[in-house]
Amino acid sequence: MHIYATKKLMKGFKKAEKMATEPIEHVTFLEDSESPDGHSFFDWHANIAEMGTDECLIMTHDRSGLTLIFLNVYEEELMEFYDWFEEAFYDLLGKLGFSHHSIQRYLTDSNGYGITISKATDSKKIGRNSSVINLMRKMNYYQEDDFIVQGYWQYQISRLNTSLKRGERSFEHFINEYEEVIGPVTYAVDMVEFEIRLRMEMLPDVIRIVQMPMYLTFEDLHQVIQTIYMWQHMHLHQFILEDGSTIIGAEQKYNMEQYQMGGNQEAYTASQLKLADVITPEENGVITYVYDFGDSWEHSIRARKFYSEKKRMFPKLTLMSGDPVPENVGGPPGYQYFLEVINDPVHDEHSVIKEWSKDYLSRLNIYNDVNHFNHEIKRMHT
Numbered sequence: 001m002h003i004y005a006t007k008k009l010m011k012g013f014k015k016a017e018k019m020a021t022e023p024i025e026h027v028t029f030l031e032d033s034e035s036p037d038g039h040s041f042f043d044w045h046a047n048i049a050e051m052g053t054d055e056c057l058i059m060t061h062d063r064s065g066l067t068l069i070f071l072n073v074y075e076e077e078l079m080e081f082y083d084w085f086e087e088a089f090y091d092l093l094g095k096l097g098f099s100h101h102s103i104q105r106y107l108t109d110s111n112g113y114g115i116t117i118s119k120a121t122d123s124k125k126i127g128r129n130s131s132v133i134n135l136m137r138k139m140n141y142y143q144e145d146d147f148i149v150q151g152y153w154q155y156q157i158s159r160l161n162t163s164l165k166r167g168e169r170s171f172e173h174f175i176n177e178y179e180e181v182i183g184p185v186t187y188a189v190d191m192v193e194f195e196i197r198l199r200m201e202m203l204p205d206v207i208r209i210v211q212m213p214m215y216l217t218f219e220d221l222h223q224v225i226q227t228i229y230m231w232q233h234m235h236l237h238q239f240i241l242e243d244g245s246t247i248i249g250a251e252q253k254y255n256m257e258q259y260q261m262g263g264n265q266e267a268y269t270a271s272q273l274k275l276a277d278v279i280t281p282e283e284n285g286v287i288t289y290v291y292d293f294g295d296s297w298e299h300s301i302r303a304r305k306f307y308s309e310k311k312r313m314f315p316k317l318t319l320m321s322g323d324p325v326p327e328n329v330g331g332p333p334g335y336q337y338f339l340e341v342i343n344d345p346v347h348d349e350h351s352v353i354k355e356w357s358k359d360y361l362s363r364l365n366i367y368n369d370v371n372h373f374n375h376e377i378k379r380m381h382t
Helices: 007-020 075-094 100-108 123-139 151-160 170-181 218-228 250-258 331-342 350-356 358-367 370-379
Strands: 002-005 027-029 043-051 054-061 067-070 115-119 189-198 206-213 237-240 246-248 267-269 286-291 297-309 316-321
Touching: 002 007, 007 027, 007 043, 007 075, 007 115, 043 123, 054 075, 054 123, 067 075, 067 151, 075 100, 075 115, 075 151, 123 151, 151 170, 206 218, 218 237, 218 286, 218 370, 250 267, 316 370, 331 350, 350 358
Parallel strands: 002 043, 002 115, 027 115, 246 267
Antiparallel strands: 043 054, 054 067, 189 206, 189 297, 206 316, 237 246, 237 286, 286 297
């Protein structure tokens, strides 16, 4: 496997070796700028970029645009570069369901175990790397914590990266080239089936049965819930675990820390916690998801079963009972009143409520369908 590094990054590598008085393990620097791998499928471009007050190391795969992200990179820490790369690569392909065997084959089928690095000279490919940096700056969530490998965001950046301007998305392009160059991909995906109940007090619960790969994060689960309940990402949210600790969005946590909100409450970042890190047959079999702290929509999430698949898997809605409810209606009591008014044409507030809910009723009529929700969920992961 070969990496083309910008001049700034090459200086960082050399300085790291000088400070440590030893070479970087599993890394060989080449004077010749040409890759020794013999196939560009094993080539990457890498650069150091400023993100606010931090410096990030951004790597892009030349053939597909897959992206690896490393936050808060200091020159002396570059001695651990190969370990970072391996961790980030396993994390990213693990989110596609790749088995350990298939990931390891990519790492060793080029020029054996380890990485070769030379100076980047192709301005077009350096430009592709820069376009990914610009995309990351627009997303503005890199500040979420101090983890070196930014697992969730490298997954999202890879998914959204269109710098190669191909019809295929990065993930599909990488998988197709992998099978052409190396051989069939094998998958190993641990799954969980959730029963999600939106608690409606005096009304029947709104129920969804969802299958989720366990390698996905609580941020992914949040996005799925927003989709299948037709929520519109307008309000804050949190997951509450069995021990009372909470999991919240990265931006929400950042704002809490900046403005010293929340006191001593322990909160984890949704984008850094995989479902498998928290939910097991023994622990957190039932957790709570609260959306909109004003209306306080409380969802009970129960793990119904755990199982494994040997194929690529996406989150999937398999059953739904009850209609989604509108935003800002006042919680379950407000929704009960909404139903009374909207179903009574002679009610004094009927015309006002009908006008207020026009967008919701239109979306309910068009989009409230298992197939539509699954199309949207799959689109988020391809």
